[in-house]
Amino acid sequence: MTNEKKRILSIDILRGLVMVIMALDHTRDFFHASGMSDPMNPEGTTIPLFFTRLITHYCAPTFVFLSGISAYLSSQNKDPKQASLFLIKRGFWLLFVEIAIITLGLTFNPFYNFIILQVIWSIGWSMILLGILSRISYRLVAVVGLILFFGHNILNYITIDNKTFIGGLIEFTLTTRARFIPIGDQHVIGVLYTILPWTGIMFVGFAIGKWYSAAFDEVKRKRYLFYSGLGLFVSFLVLRYFSLYGNPEPRKEYGDALKNFFDFLNVSKYPPSLQYLGITLGPALMLLSGIENVKNRFARIMMVYGKVPFFYYVLHFYVIHTIVVICFYASGYGAKDIVDPNIPFLFRPATFGYILPIVYLIWLGIVAILYSPCVWFQKYKSTHTQWWLNYL
Template sequence: MNAEIPNRSKRILSIDILRGLVMIIMALDHTRDFFHIDAMTGDPLNPDTATGILFFTRWITHFCAPTFVFLSGLSAYLSAQNKTRAQASSFLLKRGLWLVFIEIAVVSLGLTFNLQYNFIILQVIWAIGWSMVFLALISRISYQIVLISGFALVFGHNIFNLFPALENQTTGLILKIFFTAAGTVVPLSATHLVGVFYAILPWTGIMFLGYGIGVWFNKNYNVERRQRNLLITGSLTVLLFIALRLINSYGDPAPRKEYHELFKNVLSFFNVSKYPPSLQYACMTLGPAILILAFTEKLNNRFTKIASVYGAVPFFYYIIHFYLLHTILVIAFFATGHSTKEIVQVPFLFRPVAFGFSLPIVYLIWFGVVASLYLPCRWFKKYKETHLQWWLSYV
């Protein structure tokens, strides 16, 4: 089987920079989940209880998942340019199903360290996988249908917030999994649970929109025109977020709460729903992401070179960082005097509720983990550039 991997010499640097940046930031949230003392008991985005630095630590990571999904759609469009429509669809279908399997078998294990899989966690890779499956089907029809479907899903899925929950249990569960999941736990047996934390179709809409702007990144597309389009689109998206947030009537499951303190009102303004990704959340995160794509079009410095290394091998980085973080967690668990009786916790083994460190320690661990993965990512990036095995197109 021939390898179907892009020529790394033709990679678009701005995409790798943005993707690398969000991969670096993403690790901060996972580090906080594993190591912050209040991660299992508090809400870092609650304006009533959060400090500014705690709120920011969680809020800044909101940009990661939608940007990554958006760029996955963009990359899918670029990859399809070297294939027939049938070939591109077939590849997306196989890669999507592969990612769903990886989420269940590999990512969940890295998160929980539970070899019995008592709690399977379905998050962003699950959503990307199914989004690719849907993209494989819709893209066979036409590019225009993908774009229209993307707008309909992103702008329209919050309509479900206006109606009461369905009484039929099966129909209600299907609706949650596809549209409204905000932490839906499905029991498989008395000892095994599945947590669906990413509703599929709102994320599919974001991927479709990423696919939609792919035409701006064709090799023959004028660079200045692309940059102008990105600046206009990103700016309008940010303005739409501000307008929707001020109107406060549509685009988020929970209306913005008013406080008598300026600080709490600022936090409340930016406290939008990620589960599922509301329209306001999508605008808040994708607007700046699109602007960064524009600003990094011709940017080339030490930091962008480092970020682009992570961005060139995101799947490799994503898998490895979970296992590294959880291994450090096991070491910290025993080093802080916890016993084997405390190992079994839900959902994470070796992560008791009464465990953790202050935010400065969390940041220190995060920096160490990201820095330690730079050389492995650089090695794998070079490996992909110099090898043609078919499986490299799936990682």
């Protein structure tokens, strides 16, 4: 096995791992009895529930970061104009998928009364921007990425009038936690992922992709990854402990050691703060450094999911929601319970759900169900050359 293959496999292993863990969070949303409440609220959570949510925090930033690395590696096989155009087209394709396909899988609502814009929405726009800036220069991508990554929380200290066009644009693209936009009386667009902080993650991943070029020394790359990750994690500890820069809200003191510990770890994902990136991407980079030469059964299983992440991501929503429908009727619910006015997901009334251990069993079953389709699709991609496969 060549060095190049080892490098790519380490990315697939980590990407597969975060895809599997990600399914836990979405399974909890649909199947846990309190799935619609905030599992990281120090005043209303439990240790198992808190850490079930915390571990899934690692998924989105790691996936976006690895998407940046993959974009860099893919661009090395194309001329700059071709690579730029591909990223832009794939970005627009992802926007369509988020709106038309993933929203339907999440809601099972064919009338699209609630359109949900999440991580694929942010990745799509980030790829469009990456396609534009990478056409200009690699260095520009790196500089803009670092500014967004480390600097976007400066806006926490600036009062922005969101009633003006510029203020509204800044809030929409950089600072909003979530925005709900009514479209007439019957439809709402929920923008849950703001764009540019995630763009910064992808751009930094693209810049670090150079460390994976064939000419780059393997030992040096692993050292760079480890110490970059360690530095990010230490920055989280320092910034969080002293309530310094890097999170919209400072730490709180509850007068209870466990609640204080929960609050210490409860940093902003929406939008992703620098402290959030420190606690998530820091360990992810260190892990990426450590698994480069891993060869075991677990790694091979994770690679199955990691080599077809987009296919897995879209499919897992439909599998989860189909099982929800089965459990919905098996639990005695009927047609009158399909729509809950307070929840955008059909067949998921507020009173539906199970205890956390059962949620974990359902999650493992869902991951197992998805294994064979992922194996099939991976083989299909390797033996077929249709143009559309490049977008999946």
